Amino acid sequence: MFAKAFRVKSNTAIKGSDRRKLKSDLLAAFPSLSADDLSELVPNKEELNVVKIYAHKGEAVTLYVVHKNPLFFEVEKRLYPTVYVLWRCPALLPTFTTWPPVLQKLIGGADLMLPGVVVPPCGLPDVKQGDCCAVTLVHNRAPVAVGQASVSSAEMQSLGMKGRGVSLMDALLLQCFMHALKTRVKKSELPLLTSTFLRNHMFSCCPSGKQIDIKKSSYKKLSKFLQAMQQQHHLVRVKELTKGVESIVEVDWKHPQKGATMNPTEVRSLVTDYVKKNDLVVEHNKNFVTVNPVLCDCLLEKSEYQEVETLKWDDLFSRTLGRMQVCHQVVFPGKAPITKKGQIEPIDISVASRGSNKKVSV
Structure with missing residues (x-):
């Protein structure tokens, strides 16, 4: 907000x-x-x-x-x-704890998702849906965010700690919008009626058990939401091609908000946390991890589905990183970093002679 x-x-x-x-x-x-x-x-x-x-x-x-x-x-x-x-007054509200890498997501307006919640030995705080909650980071009692519980703590447990935990902004609407642009809309479909975009693309991107209701968001109308996506985020360009009917005529396919970056250390930390939360470490051999259905879908080839039941930790990490898009950042003083896909191109620096004894760096 x-x-x-x-x-x-x-x-x-x-x-x-x-x-x-x-x-x-x-x-x-x-x-x-x-x-x-x-x-x-x-x-x-x-x-x-x-x-x-x-x-x-x-x-x-x-x-x-x-x-x-x-x-x-x-x-x-x-x-x-x-x-x-x-x-x-750190004890004023029930508190949920998450990992430091999640903070950047919260700052960007995302909700705190249950897989990112660290469950303490004493269990989750007792909250009801809609209760005001605070969010802290591991090893730091100072709250970093305030929000509402999307579901009760009992429902969080019954959901297997999957889904949304603490709602901070109009994240569901934005999530479905970004997902639809990234995975459903093709350039050949443009211009695309905004009503068709909502009905055929955004609704189908809504997570199971959730429902998009724009009237309950802060935008109230689809046109106002898309206007914000155009003017504030520059993700799309909307135009009235016929009177009273708006269409999406342009999409910034390379916009940085359509992807998130993590370094290998953050990936390892989150994978390790997921494995431990779901008790996937093989009891008789701690060097191996049991491949559950989620890891199977994410990391195994189809030919391995019936054969591979466990993975070594190193193999688990390498497969996870191997499925992720490699990228790099170029940083200029006083400017926002520029993130680009792929490995950074090698930079060769040499000294050359120019004129009479003039040295230049190339």
Whole structure:
């Protein structure tokens, strides 16, 4: 929601009666918040400002700010704490922990998926669907994100820790949009009616058990969502070819948002975590991993389906990396890295003579 610039509508100091009402609402919304903590967060004699903003997707958000630090924000009449508050009161919300490489996905607006949740020995926190939750990283208690539980903790267990855990933005809509562009739409289909794109491509990319409902998203309409994909992300170009009917006329097939990068260390870490979570290490020989249906589909050739039941760790890693697209980044000071597919071309540097005793690097 706050990944991009927002527009401030108003900024006013709160009155005494409104301050008391806010405290009452906070105690009702967060029962674990003690009176002392509340008095420290919202002191009676400090200036408390109410800032009304419009986020980059058009959501109306109310911020409560003390000393220029946003403490709580309200969306659709529901209060949420900011990470600043959670740093001071880390036990305020039930917390889910994930791995550091996942943080970049969350910053980009993705939801926290259950395979990325680290289950502690004491088990998952007890939450219901829609409960406000915090997200932390392994070996760091400081929360990095706030969201809502997409399903209850009991459902998370029954789902085998697969699917979406904590919902942070309109991720399902974006996920289906990106998946459809990357795997379903062909250049020969353009121009493509936006209604056909939604019906024939985006709906079919929706994960099992989920349903796209644009009216429940912050965009409310398909046209508004596609407009954001065009103006803010430059992924597509939409044009009204006939009156009242819009079509996708152009797609940026090489857009960096249509792919994600991981280094080999991150891949090894996630594969190792998956193996341990699913108890796939062969008990009598820890050097081997049992090939379950997921690993079978991802890593084995069809001719191996009936023959290969286990893999050595090194073979598991090499097969995983071998199925991934090799890429490299070119980094210029002060600019965003440029990611390109394939191995980096070798760079030869030599010294050549120019004119009379003039040396140049080539």
